Amino acid sequence: MELGLKGKVAIVTGGTxxxxxxxxxKLAQEGAKVAICARRAEPLEKAADEIGKTGAEVLAVAADMxxxxxxxxxxxxxxxxxxxxxxxxxxxGTSARGKFLEVDDATWSSDLELKVFGAIRCTRLAVPHMxxxxxxxxVNITISSAKQPGAESMPTSVSRAAGxxxxxxxxxxxxxxxxxxxxxxxxxxxSGQHERRIKKEALDANEYYARTAREIPLGRVGEPAEVANVxxxxxxxxxxxxxxxxxxxxxxxxxxx
Numbered sequence: 293m294e295l296g297l298k299g300k301v302a303i304v305t306g307g308t309x310x311x312x313x314x315x316x317x318k319l320a321q322e323g324a325k326v327a328i329c330a331r332r333a334e335p336l337e338k339a340a341d342e343i344g345k346t347g348a349e350v351l352a353v354a355a356d357m358x359x360x361x362x363x364x365x366x367x368x369x370x371x372x373x374x375x376x377x378x379x380x381x382x383x384x385g386t387s388a389r390g391k392f393l394e395v396d397d398a399t400w401s402s403d404l405e406l407k408v409f410g411a412i413r414c415t416r417l418a419v420p421h422m423x424x425x426x427x428x429x430x431v432n433i434t435i436s437s438a439k440q441p442g443a444e445s446m447p448t449s450v451s452r453a454a455g456x457x458x459x460x461x462x463x464x465x466x467x468x469x470x471x472x473x474x475x476x477x478x479x480x481x482x483s484g485q486h487e488r489r490i491k492k493e494a495l496d497a498n499e500y501y502a503r504t505a506r507e508i509p510l511g512r513v514g515e516p517a518e519v520a521n522v523x524x525x526x527x528x529x530x531x532x533x534x535x536x537x538x539x540x541x542x543x544x545x546x547x548x549x
Contacts, residue, residue, distance in 0.1 A: 296529030298323030301374040303367075305357050305414060306384030308335040310483035311433060313342070314516035315381055318524045320348035324379065327351040327370045329362075349374075357384040357410035358402065367417040377421040379527045382411035382455075383433045387485060391444050403447040408454045415462065419471060427470030429527035432459050433519075434538070436477040436546035452477075456538060463536030472535040474526050479542020480504055481514040509544030 302319045306312040307328025316326045320343045328343070330336045333354045340352035351373050355362035370377060385407045388399060411432055422428030434455040441449035456475060463473040482501070490497050501513045519541055525531055526539070540546045 293530060295322050295524060297379075297524070297527070300324045300378040300527075301327070301370070301376050302379035302381065302527070303327045303329075303370060303377060303414070303418065304381045304383055305329055305410065307352075308332065308339040308484075309487075310485075311478070311481060311516045311519045312381075312383045313339050314520035315383065315523050316343050316350075317346065318517070318520040319379070319527070320344075320346040320350065322524060322528075323348070325349040325351075325374055327353070327366075327374070329353045329355040329357070329366045330384075331356045357414070358405040360409075360413055363410065363413045364417065367414065371421065376425055377418045378425070378428050380414060380418045380428070380430045381433070381523060381527070382414055382430070384410055385433065385451075388448050389445050392446055395446055400447050403451050404454075407448075407451040408458075411455060411458065415458075419466065419469075422471050423466075423469045428472075429531075430462065430471065430473040431523050431526050432473070432475040434459075434475045434477050436479050436540045436542040436548075438477065439538075439548050440546060459538065460536050467535060472526075472531070474531075474534060474536070475538045476519060476522055476526070477538050477540045477542065477546070478519060479514065479540070479545045480508060481516060481519055481541075483516070486513075505543075507545060508542070512543065514541065514543055 302324045304316040307316045308330040316328050320326045336352045340350045344350045353366045353369050355366040388403045432455045434452040438452035459475040505512050
């Protein structure tokens with residue numbers, strides 16, 4: 293299927309590993325120009341090199357999405373390099389979960405700054421450019437459990453639930469500008485966080501993922517490329533009538549649609 297992404301400019305935050313890198317790679321393979329950011333310079337350079345092998349133009353900027361100045365610097369660099377923004381994938385984030393009485397203000401604050409305000413600030417800077425050119429696509433990465441949070445799931449369940457609300461509100465506010473806003477609600481997907489835990493605790497990767505998959509109806513942990521495929525569809529011409537929608541990408545774990 294031709295996705296109509298050739299020549300489009302796509303921003304993917306948190307683009308050095310897992311879903312972010314897979315998404316940037318997929319969009320590059322479809323002919324988009326890609327801008328990625330992450331906090332660590334070395335993995336950023338490696339990811340940019342890998343994405344660049346597709347033949348796509350790649351911009352990689354070391355930036356922390358919890359810092360307003362970093363976000364402004366990154367977005368300014370995108371405009372200076374490419375002159376436009378067609379696609380924004382708000383992916384930067386980590387998993388932070390704990391017992392409510394044990395989660396302190398600093399943990400709440402850092403989680404909300406990264407996942408909620410990071411997405412807000414990136415979107416606020418991207419939308420004027422999308423309006424100017426007649427449209428755009430925004431995809432926010434959230435989690436399916438934000439719709440059905442369990443015990444000891446904060447602050448992540450709360451910050452991701454905010455992402456759902458942001459998605460729906462923005463989809464209505466900017467529909468007249470042809471800016472489509474959707475969210476992919478992920479479940480258990482292979483990521484750098486999992487890989488680092490496996491290495492740190494000297495775990496057997498196959499056993500770890502098999503244990504993690506016990507509660508997943510499909511019986512396995514998802515691959516980053518599977519998420520990237522859905523994101524690529526949502527930002528493509530093929531999804532031109534899809535906005536304000538959430539897609540559960542969790543192997544069937546969620547009890548709600």
